[in-house]
Amino acid sequence: MRLLALLLAAWMLAAPPALAADRPVTVFAAASLKNALDEVGDVYAARTGGEARFAYAGSSAIARQIEQGAPADVYISADSAWMDYLAGKKLIVAASRRDLLSNHLALVAPADSKVRLKIARGMPLARALGAGRLAVAGPDVPAGRYARASLASLGVWDGVSGKLAQAENVRSALQYVARGESPLGIVYDTDAKVEPKVRIVGLFPDASHPRIVYPAALVAGTKNPQAGAFLSFLSGPEARAVFRKYGFSVLPRK
Numbered sequence: 233m234r235l236l237a238l239l240l241a242a243w244m245l246a247a248p249p250a251l252a253a254d255r256p257v258t259v260f261a262a263a264s265l266k267n268a269l270d271e272v273g274d275v276y277a278a279r280t281g282g283e284a285r286f287a288y289a290g291s292s293a294i295a296r297q298i299e300q301g302a303p304a305d306v307y308i309s310a311d312s313a314w315m316d317y318l319a320g321k322k323l324i325v326a327a328s329r330r331d332l333l334s335n336h337l338a339l340v341a342p343a344d345s346k347v348r349l350k351i352a353r354g355m356p357l358a359r360a361l362g363a364g365r366l367a368v369a370g371p372d373v374p375a376g377r378y379a380r381a382s383l384a385s386l387g388v389w390d391g392v393s394g395k396l397a398q399a400e401n402v403r404s405a406l407q408y409v410a411r412g413e414s415p416l417g418i419v420y421d422t423d424a425k426v427e428p429k430v431r432i433v434g435l436f437p438d439a440s441h442p443r444i445v446y447p448a449a450l451v452a453g454t455k456n457p458q459a460g461a462f463l464s465f466l467s468g469p470e471a472r473a474v475f476r477k478y479g480f481s482v483l484p485r486k
Contacts, residue, residue: 256283257462258303260294262310262446263401264335264375264419267426268478269308272471279470282458290401292372298323298451305459308332308448308466310402311374315447322452329449332466334481337378337436337444338421342412343429351386351434358391360416365397367408367417375402378441379418385440406430420444422479445483 261269266288273284287294291309295318298304307324309315312331318324341347349360357366369376376398383389397414399405402423409417410429417430424432438444448466450459465471472482 255456255458256285257305257456257458259284259286259306259308259462260298260302260304260451261286261288261306261308262291262294262374263288263403264310264423265308265446266403268422268475268480271477272466272474275470275474276462276465280461280465282462284462288403290369290373292374293400304451305454305456306448306463307451308446309374310335310444310446311377311442312445312447313377314374315449318449318451325450325452325454328460328463329447330463330467330486331445331447331483333446333475334483335444335446335479336421336438336481337375337382337441338419338424339433339436340406340409340417340419340424340430341415341433342409343431345415345431347415347433349433351436353386355386355388357383357388357416358395361392361395362415364415365395366392367397367399367405367414367419369402369405369419370398370400373401374444375405375418375420378444382418382436382441386436425479446480 269286277283291314295314298307298318319326339351347360349355368379397408399408402419405417406419406423406427408414410427421432424430448463450463467485475482
């Protein structure tokens with residue numbers, strides 16, 4: 233009996249996890265997706281019994297974490313550039329890549345602010361800021377790049393480039409405004425819609441910046457058998473309904 237027990241213990245130690253297929257899918261995603269993806273994760277769990285765990289940050293930060301070997305299964309960026317960056321290093325599965333969503337860029341103010349400003353070429357943005365600073369994501373973050381491109385296109389970048397409150401990601405920029413630390417900020421309109429302490433002053437013209445797109449892909453080398461199923465779920469009708477609920481534009485499936 234003792235020998236049998238020892239053999240059984242050795243077999244159990246050597247055997248692979250019996251429920252490997254039930255391992256959570258680890259998703260590294262752009263910070264602006266948090267509210268929507270958290271709900272998508274809940275729907276995914278209810279429908280499939282699977283689990284997804286999310287790590288949110290600026291697209292640049294999580295791309296670099298993946299580059300450094302962080303154990304992610306799925307990457308979702310807020311622009312094509314950082315997905316291209318990982319693709320160039322062969323760190324995503326190219327055939328799995330798909331464009332999921334689009335968004336709009338918004339100028340926001342604290343909810344009780346009286347600021348009124350029409351977003352147009354030559355708008356008096358610097359005057360509206362007064363002694364305050366414009367909250368924006370940093371230049372490596374997609375939302376920050378979109379913001380800078382739009383301000384340049386509208387001819388007001390030079391007037392505000394020295395009056396920026398730069399944040400590590402778009403949700404941090406949103407909080408600068410929500411807390412009243414900045415009188416104005418540039419975020420996605422989906423961010424503004426989930427934060428009651430801010431209001432949308434106006435939307436930037438889509439033509440004033442590169443198209444906002446959220447691509448998703450499997451991370452190269454993932455060993456999680458559920459990663460592909462979760463990525464497919466993101467393109468399915470239930471996930472798409474959640475994304476629309478939070479104000480994202482759902483892109484056609486290809």
